[in-house]
Amino acid sequence: MIEVRHLKKTFHEGGKEIKAADDISLTIPDGEFISIIGRSGSGKSTLLNMIGGLDRCDEGEIIVNGKNLSSLNSDQLAEYRSSETGFVFQAFHLETGYSVYDNIRVALLIAGVPFKEHKHRVNLALEQVDLPDKMRVRTAKLSGGEKQRTAIARALINDPKIILADEPCGNLDSENSDRILRLLEKLHRSGKTVVLVTHNRADANRAQRIIELSDGVVIRDEQTGSFVAEP
Amino acid sequence: MNRPAVLWLSLKEIRLNFLLFVLSFILLTSTIAAGFFISSTSSDMMQVFYNYANRLSPDKDGFLITLNGLRYSSVDIVGDLPFNRVYPEFFGGVESGEFYCDGHALSECIISSKYVYEDVIEVVDGIAFSEDLNDSEYAWISNRVAVETGRVIGDEILYRAGTEFEVAYQIVGLFDADQYNPDIIIPFEPYYRAETSAGRNVDHEVYGILSDSRDYSMVSAKLRERRISPDSIMDDNFRSLSLIHALFQAIFIVILFAGIWTFSNICGVIIESRYSFIMKMRVLGMKASRISFVYAGIISMITLLSFVAVFFLERAFSENVRALAAEMYPGVSSTPTDPFFRIAAVIVISAVILGKTIYGLVHRINNSNLIGLLEERVDYGGKSMFVHGLQKLRR
Numbered sequence: 001m002i003e004v005r006h007l008k009k010t011f012h013e014g015g016k017e018i019k020a021a022d023d024i025s026l027t028i029p030d031g032e033f034i035s036i037i038g039r040s041g042s043g044k045s046t047l048l049n050m051i052g053g054l055d056r057c058d059e060g061e062i063i064v065n066g067k068n069l070s071s072l073n074s075d076q077l078a079e080y081r082s083s084e085t086g087f088v089f090q091a092f093h094l095e096t097g098y099s100v101y102d103n104i105r106v107a108l109l110i111a112g113v114p115f116k117e118h119k120h121r122v123n124l125a126l127e128q129v130d131l132p133d134k135m136r137v138r139t140a141k142l143s144g145g146e147k148q149r150t151a152i153a154r155a156l157i158n159d160p161k162i163i164l165a166d167e168p169c170g171n172l173d174s175e176n177s178d179r180i181l182r183l184l185e186k187l188h189r190s191g192k193t194v195v196l197v198t199h200n201r202a203d204a205n206r207a208q209r210i211i212e213l214s215d216g217v218v219i220r221d222e223q224t225g226s227f228v229a230e231p
Numbered sequence: 232m233n234r235p236a237v238l239w240l241s242l243k244e245i246r247l248n249f250l251l252f253v254l255s256f257i258l259l260t261s262t263i264a265a266g267f268f269i270s271s272t273s274s275d276m277m278q279v280f281y282n283y284a285n286r287l288s289p290d291k292d293g294f295l296i297t298l299n300g301l302r303y304s305s306v307d308i309v310g311d312l313p314f315n316r317v318y319p320e321f322f323g324g325v326e327s328g329e330f331y332c333d334g335h336a337l338s339e340c341i342i343s344s345k346y347v348y349e350d351v352i353e354v355v356d357g358i359a360f361s362e363d364l365n366d367s368e369y370a371w372i373s374n375r376v377a378v379e380t381g382r383v384i385g386d387e388i389l390y391r392a393g394t395e396f397e398v399a400y401q402i403v404g405l406f407d408a409d410q411y412n413p414d415i416i417i418p419f420e421p422y423y424r425a426e427t428s429a430g431r432n433v434d435h436e437v438y439g440i441l442s443d444s445r446d447y448s449m450v451s452a453k454l455r456e457r458r459i460s461p462d463s464i465m466d467d468n469f470r471s472l473s474l475i476h477a478l479f480q481a482i483f484i485v486i487l488f489a490g491i492w493t494f495s496n497i498c499g500v501i502i503e504s505r506y507s508f509i510m511k512m513r514v515l516g517m518k519a520s521r522i523s524f525v526y527a528g529i530i531s532m533i534t535l536l537s538f539v540a541v542f543f544l545e546r547a548f549s550e551n552v553r554a555l556a557a558e559m560y561p562g563v564s565s566t567p568t569d570p571f572f573r574i575a576a577v578i579v580i581s582a583v584i585l586g587k588t589i590y591g592l593v594h595r596i597n598n599s600n601l602i603g604l605l606e607e608r609v610d611y612g613g614k615s616m617f618v619h620g621l622q623k624l625r626r
Contacts, residue, residue: 054514054601074597075518082516093511097247109236110517154515 002028002051002162002193007060009046009216020046021057022216028195030161033188035196035204038213044197045166047213051195052085052164053077065161082111086155090167092147094154096140100131103139104154111158125153129183145176152183162193169203181206236517240525248501252533255497259537260544262490263577266483267545270573273479275552280472284444284465294444296451299460301437308457312450314439319419330415331389332380337415352412357384357404364418370400371416373408388415390422392429398422448473483573487580495588498530502592506599514601523593530592534585538577545570 009021020043028034036044049055050062053069062069064084072080081087094103104125105118113121126132129149139147148168155163165184169177181203188194188208196207204210205224212220245252284294293315301309306317330337354360354371370388377383382402390398398421408414419435426433439461441450447461447469454461463469502509505526512522 049602075520078513078516078518080516081514087514093514095508095511098243102243106240106512107515109239110512110515112236115235 001030001063001065002195003063004028004047004051005061005063007047007050007062008058009043009050009055010058011046019043019216021050021060023060024213024216024218025060026211026218026221028193030193031188031191032209033185033194033196033207034209034211035198035207036211036213037198037201037204040199041215042213043216044213046216048164048166048195048197051162052087053080082107083158084160084162086152086158086160086163088148088151088155088163088165088168090170092139092144092151092171094139094147094150096138099136099138100126100142100150100153101135103150104157107154107157113158121157122153125157128156128186129153143176144172145179148172148176148180149183152180152187156187160192162195163187164195164197166197167199168196169198169200177203237521237524237528240512240522241528244505244525245529248505251497251501252529255494255501256533256537258497259490259494259533260540262486262493263537263541264544264548266486266490267541267573268548269479269486270483271545271549271570272552273476273483275549275556277472277476279556280465280468281444284447284463284469287465293440293442294447294465295463296439296441296447297462298437298439298454299462301459306437309439309454309459312439312453313442313446314450315442317437317439319423319435319437329391331391332382337376337380337388352406352408352416354404354406357402359404360416364403366420367418368398368400368421369403369418371404371406372402373406373412373414375408376414377405390417390425392425392431396425396429398425444469480572484576484580487576488584491580491584494534495584498526498533498588499591502526502595506595509596510599510601510603513596513599519593519597519599523589523596526592527589530585530589534581538581541577545573 004024004026007021007024009019011018011020018041022043024043024047036047038044046055050057050069051064053072057070060070064080067080069077069080087093095106098106101119101122104122108118108121122135123132126135129152131146131149131153134142134146134150139150142150148171152168163184168180168184172180184194184196185206194207196204198204207224209223210220211218281294287295298309298317301319306319309317352360352371355374357371358364358369360371372380372382372388380388382388384402384405386402387399388402390400392398400417400421406412406416423433423435439450441447444465447463451461509522509526513519
């Protein structure tokens, strides 16, 4: 369970104060698939980063499975990111000089998984994302969709409870976007909590619940069926 | 410490940046080795000079220094300096008219008052010259004087300093003399006492022999503090060579500094070019200390390998140079120089510069903005063009 309580975060840019989170409170039960939408600068990525332990809030607290992220130090947050979350980014953030296998096993190494388990686990992860034959290919040679599926495999490899996806389809065509979203749905069905940040309402509708942010404030928090897309 | 991850990443990073690491290794090794060669050659040159200077000393085992301004009565004030021996000498002939034999002044005699322990003149009868006899009223006369005056061992001759002071010298030895030798030899000390008692100024020279000419500059400085001016026949050479040696050592330090500084900067650029990767590792949950360890380990390993390479290169070079010098100047240049200064300089300069680099790396990784990476807002500082250029090349 992810509990966000009275979360506040302010950025200062060019002398201006930008409120990325202004007293956000919400609860995400285990196994839920939610989408966070909003315009650019609405604070959706900031919220995702704070849930993922990449950024710290100014005020309030985020409690993930009983852990208050605000009270964790840098090393504990690193441990949390490694063991409890899996990140998927719009820009993939794969190491282009590495093969698919090495990009994925890096997460295993960081988590301290013994070497002998790497190959088997990477194989399983690649099967899940439908890339079983790309293990030895350098990521620079993959298509955008394949890169994102590799990133998802890396996010899955340590079997985290939470998948955090920040605009995962932002750089992909519709076919690949659909494929990625189907993967996220599959992960959700397997019991993982999936938090998807997107600006695409159609993509957001694939989730169970949609939270809309504007200027750091939750302006809508609804189940998908009741959500009405704005023109 | 997650050793497998650190090791795997280290090897992976070395492989990915192999060319840059090899080039930085070559740069570091070649600059330190060049500095070592300059310093080592200069030290070898000085060593040759020291050995040569030592060989010129009268007793073939030290460095002869003239101590101007040191009087016989104040020889003790240089007692704490590392002289093998300090001795005053008076080679000038004493006026023979001041020596008396049976009440008559000797004439046409060359009389030498000197420290008798060292002389090439061979005593053929009586007591041999000895340093122990320097304070004795003994005299050695040539066979010619013995024949002319009828003096034999055990007889006396009288030395008169002015009208009041007389010293009776007992003849203790006879020697063969040619035309270049004195006719009578007396020890300096009783002569000096008599002369100074008579109020005469004895013009003499005081010499010191250092056990090793390498001590010269230190001894020279201490002597000058005591208002004694040291002088040696090698002085001009010594000063010139010392100056050149100091200059070469300074060049060595500059080269060393420049080499390690450049290496440090290259390491900095490599790390900058890997900054995005480093941040990805941190996003995936790698602790800052571990990822710092990866790069600090690589930098330290290259440095260590360079030092090992320099050590062997320097040895090979120096041995060859010494062997060549020994062949050309036998017995002069075979002593290896002490590399302590060079090793200490490398350790100190490396520790300071690389310590700063590694501290900067750790600080940078610990205080990096993970969000900046995700939003492509990584601050590359003034190196952005170079770093981005490297990244483009890598892709």
